[in-house]
Amino acid sequence: MIDQEIIKAIKIACQEAGQDDSFANKLIKWAEAVSTKSLSPMQSNEHLNVVIKSIVVGK
Amino acid sequence: MFKVMPEVESWFKNILSNDALKTKWDLYYLCLMIGLASSKTSPLTSSRGDITDNFIADYKKSKNLIISLFICAELKNLGIEFSDRAMAKEILNKYLDPHQSASLSNQAFQRLNEYSYGGFLVLAERQSKPNELATFLMQYEDLFTSLVTKNPDWT
Amino acid sequence: MRITIDGWESKGLRCPDVHVNLLSGEHPKKVSLIQMPNGTGKTTTLKLIRASLTGAAQNWDRDSVIELKSLRDDSIQHGQFILKLSIDDKPLAFISKIDFIEGKVRYETSSPDLGGKVDGWNPPTSIKRFLDEKFVSLFIFDGEFAANLLDSRKTKATEAIETLSQLDLLDEIASESESLWDKEKKEVSGTSKPFLNQLKDREQKLIDRLKKIESIRETLSAKDQELQDQINKLTNDIEEKIGQNREIKEKRDRLIEDKNHKEMALKQNVDIYMQEIRLPHKLFSGFKKHLIDFKSSLDKAKLPQKSSKQFFVELSEDASCICGRPIGLNEKNAILKNSESYLSEEISTVLNVLKEDIKEYTNNEESNNDIAQSRKELSDAYKDYHRAVTEFNKNELKINALQDTAYQKLSKENTDKQIELKNNQAMLSQIDLPYKPTDDESSNSINSLEIQLRETQNRIAEVTGTVDLRDRINILKSIAINAKKIAKKELHSQLIIECNNRLSKVLVNSPLQIEDIDNHIKLKGQTAGSVGQTLAVAYIFLTVALHRGSHQFPLVVDSPAGSLEELVRSEIGKVIPELCEQFISFIIDTEKLGFVSALEKGSKNSVTYNTIFRKNSMTEELLKTVDSSNYEVTGDSVLVNGKVFFDEFTLAKEL
Numbered sequence: 001m002i003d004q005e006i007i008k009a010i011k012i013a014c015q016e017a018g019q020d021d022s023f024a025n026k027l028i029k030w031a032e033a034v035s036t037k038s039l040s041p042m043q044s045n046e047h048l049n050v051v052i053k054s055i056v057v058g059k
Numbered sequence: 060m061f062k063v064m065p066e067v068e069s070w071f072k073n074i075l076s077n078d079a080l081k082t083k084w085d086l087y088y089l090c091l092m093i094g095l096a097s098s099k100t101s102p103l104t105s106s107r108g109d110i111t112d113n114f115i116a117d118y119k120k121s122k123n124l125i126i127s128l129f130i131c132a133e134l135k136n137l138g139i140e141f142s143d144r145a146m147a148k149e150i151l152n153k154y155l156d157p158h159q160s161a162s163l164s165n166q167a168f169q170r171l172n173e174y175s176y177g178g179f180l181v182l183a184e185r186q187s188k189p190n191e192l193a194t195f196l197m198q199y200e201d202l203f204t205s206l207v208t209k210n211p212d213w214t
Numbered sequence: 215m216r217i218t219i220d221g222w223e224s225k226g227l228r229c230p231d232v233h234v235n236l237l238s239g240e241h242p243k244k245v246s247l248i249q250m251p252n253g254t255g256k257t258t259t260l261k262l263i264r265a266s267l268t269g270a271a272q273n274w275d276r277d278s279v280i281e282l283k284s285l286r287d288d289s290i291q292h293g294q295f296i297l298k299l300s301i302d303d304k305p306l307a308f309i310s311k312i313d314f315i316e317g318k319v320r321y322e323t324s325s326p327d328l329g330g331k332v333d334g335w336n337p338p339t340s341i342k343r344f345l346d347e348k349f350v351s352l353f354i355f356d357g358e359f360a361a362n363l364l365d366s367r368k369t370k371a372t373e374a375i376e377t378l379s380q381l382d383l384l385d386e387i388a389s390e391s392e393s394l395w396d397k398e399k400k401e402v403s404g405t406s407k408p409f410l411n412q413l414k415d416r417e418q419k420l421i422d423r424l425k426k427i428e429s430i431r432e433t434l435s436a437k438d439q440e441l442q443d444q445i446n447k448l449t450n451d452i453e454e455k456i457g458q459n460r461e462i463k464e465k466r467d468r469l470i471e472d473k474n475h476k477e478m479a480l481k482q483n484v485d486i487y488m489q490e491i492r493l494p495h496k497l498f499s500g501f502k503k504h505l506i507d508f509k510s511s512l513d514k515a516k517l518p519q520k521s522s523k524q525f526f527v528e529l530s531e532d533a534s535c536i537c538g539r540p541i542g543l544n545e546k547n548a549i550l551k552n553s554e555s556y557l558s559e560e561i562s563t564v565l566n567v568l569k570e571d572i573k574e575y576t577n578n579e580e581s582n583n584d585i586a587q588s589r590k591e592l593s594d595a596y597k598d599y600h601r602a603v604t605e606f607n608k609n610e611l612k613i614n615a616l617q618d619t620a621y622q623k624l625s626k627e628n629t630d631k632q633i634e635l636k637n638n639q640a641m642l643s644q645i646d647l648p649y650k651p652t653d654d655e656s657s658n659s660i661n662s663l664e665i666q667l668r669e670t671q672n673r674i675a676e677v678t679g680t681v682d683l684r685d686r687i688n689i690l691k692s693i694a695i696n697a698k699k700i701a702k703k704e705l706h707s708q709l710i711i712e713c714n715n716r717l718s719k720v721l722v723n724s725p726l727q728i729e730d731i732d733n734h735i736k737l738k739g740q741t742a743g744s745v746g747q748t749l750a751v752a753y754i755f756l757t758v759a760l761h762r763g764s765h766q767f768p769l770v771v772d773s774p775a776g777s778l779e780e781l782v783r784s785e786i787g788k789v790i791p792e793l794c795e796q797f798i799s800f801i802i803d804t805e806k807l808g809f810v811s812a813l814e815k816g817s818k819n820s821v822t823y824n825t826i827f828r829k830n831s832m833t834e835e836l837l838k839t840v841d842s843s844n845y846e847v848t849g850d851s852v853l854v855n856g857k858v859f860f861d862e863f864t865l866a867k868e869l
Binding site (some may be wrong): 155199 | 480485491493563564565572589592643646
């Protein structure tokens with residue numbers, strides 16, 4: 001688990017960037033996975049691709 | 060959305076957070092007026108910098124005057140007279156949007172932001188980065204007066 | 215998750231050959247005290263504990279490994295250090311096998327989850343992220359680390375918070391997304407290739423330059439803070455000196471009051487002037503004419519019309535016109551087409567409001583002269599203020615001339631620091647200059663470099679067909695940067711409140727509060743505390759920070775109380791057991807007074823007492839009164855368990 005303040009901050013920052021809650025959740029999931037420090041490069045890549053694809057551009 | 064570019068905030072850094080100059084809207088307005096006075100616009104350098112989508116409390120009084128001056132500036136810029144009703148109405152339809160709290164369309168926001176940023180570039184070119192608010196404001200008024208009185212659009 | 219240290223064994227090493235068991239039943243007690251006189255191998259023991267927790271020893275060079283060898287027997291070829299832990303009550307051990315011939319350390323890990331003992335340093339996944347050097351150094355530390363937390367030249371406090379709360383996760387996210395960009399920048403063939411390579415070179419130059427300037431800015435900012443702190447201290451010292459002469463002090467106080475009064479008046483005038491500037495028709499009286507012309511042009515052009523677009527749209531749906539003529543399909547289409555040239559009802563409303571406001575403000579005659587009046591009053595207030603400042607400065611020079619050399623030295627130092635600060639800030643402002651279109655990769659401005667970098671990356675994206683990806687990466691990076699900023703601010707704020715609450719209870723006689731945590735811990739009203747205060751602040755800070763989240767770590771401290779006065783030791787000793795699950799302290803006999811009894815009280819007597827010392831001619835004498843089940847004698851050392859021996863043991867006695 002990552003610190004609650006980081007989770008809150010990610011949600012606020014996503015909102016300010018015009019991204020919705022479901023995007024914020026994907027980003028939080030990725031952050032939590034990174035925090036375990038045992039993510040394989042392939043797993044990390046998967047998270048990254050999901051997050052990148054979910055971004056709404058032009059808001 | 061009204062926008063203030065990061066370099067604008069940075070330039071005003073030493074005099075912001077003073078009681079008299081406390082909001083990003085103040086920076087926006089000061090730059091906007093220089094932009095309108097000198098008829099100078101410039102495309103923005105970033106998609107960041109959103110401040111608000113409406114005029115803040117300090118500017119509620121001058122909201123409609125600012126919008127009116129902006130439309131005047133645009134009409135003058137395009138050389139449109141009001142006698143050309145069709146073209147004048149096109150401009151009004153383009154920039155006014157009663158569904159937005161600021162009564163401005165997205166194109167109006169973009170154009171106003173370009174005036175504001177253009178005004179900032181003029182300001183930064185003609186004045187050194189301010190360290191003292193009182194001297195800055197007096198120099199600002201002098202610069203503004205000099206620009207607006209030399210601009211044939213406003214004289 | 216709960217991590218505890220259950221004990222360790224060492225053999226053939228510079229630290230004593232001992233088997234330290236901290237368990238009492240199935241769990242260690244709240245407090246474990248290891249009394250080891252200086253020179254017994256405390257430093258080596260701590261080094262090996264740290265290395266066991268991070269796996270660092272497998273990368274040590276030969277000299278570092280040889281340094282661990284026991285001094286008593288040159289023929290020793292191998293040594294061993296076993297660190298025993300429990301992770302949520304499950305045992306885990308790291309075995310360091312030290313080969314002095316090869317100069318290498320090899321690890322083994324033992325845990326039921328691994329099915330027993332395996333080669334290599336293999337902690338369970340659940341704790342791996344806590345076992346890096348940065349993190350471990352936050353719960354296994356000594357007084358020097360504590361002092362660094364308050365040192366304005368260092369950034370240890372911020373680093374500690376970032377490590378403990380894993381703020382660096384967000385940096386990692388930003389950096390991963392940038393790696394994706396590096397991977398996706400596709401090669402293009404033919405004539406575009408040299409151009410793309412040029413762009414990539416420029417991109418790299420800008421990245422390198424940006425990194426360099428950001429590093430310079432960080433240094434300059436830290437210097438700025440350091441100088442501000444030094445100037446504040448010098449100012450306080452100068453005030454104190456002046457205060458010693460009543461007449462001088464009174465005159466100076468009067469001048470300060472006058473200066474402040476004029477400054478207040480100046481601020482008020484600035485405020486009034488700015489309010490005038492916010493109204494465009496006051497900023498430039500010529501606007502009035504244009505606004506009136508705008509309104510009358512609207513009136514003349516009959517805008518808004520009495521009829522709006524809606525009227526015609528609704529009319530087109532009727533069977534007949536208002537004049538009575540029937541409306542067929544052709545008429546309907548014509549009406550709809552021409553209705554486009556009318557304004558909608560809603561825009562008409564907006565225009566009417568604009569016109570009303572123009573009428574209201576331009577009719578108000580008395581408003582037009584206000585700005586000239588405000589400007590004059592501001593100008594006068596400005597001159598008054600600067601006159602007051604000049605008087606004050608002149609007086610300062612006079613005081614300087616009258617005062618003794620100590621004062622003059624302080625005054626000169628203050629002036630020099632002010633100049634240094636000004637120069638420093640001038641360099642910083644170079645770095646903060648706005649972007650100009652004529653800037654290139656050699657610019658000193660961070661704004662300019664960021665803009666140029668963005669433009670170059672956008673250009674690369676265009677050439678390689680990855681525009682969309684670049685936009686997404688930019689958004690993701692800016693979210694990561696912003697989230698870090700938000701989280702950092704909130705974490706700092708919460709930590710400060712919690713730490714100050716604790717500090718007010720601990721340092722009752724020498725009150726101290728934290729003002730801010732910005733790279734280092736900044737104290738309120740002073741640039742530094744006494745050694746004791748520094749330690750107290752560091753303990754509170756680290757234990758509060760470690761206490762965040764649902765994980766429990768042991769706190770292992772070398773010489774925790776040496777420089778603390780008895781009262782502070784007592785307060786710290788009471789509080790430490792509350793702040794951590796397990797406290798292990800390496801202590802010498804002179805630190806016991808006040809500290810041990812407070813720890814006993816704070817932990818409700820959940821304390822293990824161990825005394826380790828080198829075997830010598832007095833050993834037999836010392837052990838005479840100790841039950842044989844309570845001590846162990848090895849080749850070079852003695853380990854004694856129990857409070858009585860612990861309390862009575864002193865270095866003098868040992869010698």
